[in-house]
Amino acid sequence: MQQKPARIRILDAAHELMLTVGLARATTKEIAKAAGCSEAALYKYFASKEELFIRVLEERLPTLGPLLDRLMSEPEKYTVEENLTEIARQAALFYEQSFPIAASLYAETQLKRRHDDAMREMGAGAHMPIKGVAAYLRVEQRAGRVHPYADTFAAASLLMGACAQRAFAYDATAEGTPPPVDSFAPAVARTLLRGISLAGDPA
Template sequence: MDQKPARVRIVDAAYELMLGIGLARTTTKEIARAADCSEAALYKYFASKDEIFVTVLAERMPRLGPLLGDLEAGEGDLEENLTEVARQAALFYGQTFPVLASLYAEPRLKRRHDEAMREMGTGPHKPIQGLDAYLRAEQRAGRVRPEADTCAAASLLLGACAQRAFAYEAGGVQQPLDDFAASLARTLLGGLS
């Protein structure tokens, strides 16, 4: 039986550990052990645990970033586009919430993680910026009211998706994902167009 390449095993192991015990409690030593490689081998592929985390987000979580980058103003139905963003965002936050929740229990680790994210040019602000840019382009195309606050709209949509993940983890009653996404997009669009 062929064994997966080391990089793939490392990302797989990190994903499973981060989902199981959270980012704060996952160590590079545990990742290496679960990936059946040495810690030194892990550092051949990744500079830090934070870089592994960013890779896990990019390669194992729902594809929110690429979706936002692929949206073109004036293409497709605006409500359908926003519905798909809401759907992917809800999936993304639903999977990342359990991973990141442990960081908030350790403020020093959270600050270190935030610094690493800034150094890598990524972080939780990126989806808001991406959706804001798309909505501003739709504004220029005439499909969003000129006076609409696109940054606030992006924050509302993505914030609702993040809150859904938090409520779901807490055991709250949820609408089915597709109903939630469509309702959120429709409601947001009511204020934008």
């Protein structure tokens, strides 16, 4: 059986290690070892662990970017509620899978600060999905399908915040699991839309 290309093996190993031991403890040395290559080979494909982290998020987890690009290019193909539901579904799945990877950063303040600095230099970070959803909502405003006075950044923050909370806020419940994404996403979208629709009157 033919071996996978080195870049794919590195991404696979990084994804597995980041899930099992967390981003903070997944060193490039351990990732390279798990991928069956040298650290030098790893750095041939990825400039830093932060870049590798971004590529894992983009290539191994559900991503919002392509969806938002499509919705902004043809927003009226579906209703706003349908679009928000799909955004919420993708975001909920993304946070569900990425939270175990990134959570360990919050236990190490200096490492978190270095990570944030690196993300900033690459034009990435946890705030980017919020900005992307806000941009989509502004497209809907211009199309007359969202209230002209709705605060799109606040609306995007509420949507993404709810999806992020779903990833960790339900562990202590009797069920010990988050609400099913297929019922959670439409409920969140429907509730948000009541506040930003043309029928509403945001201050």
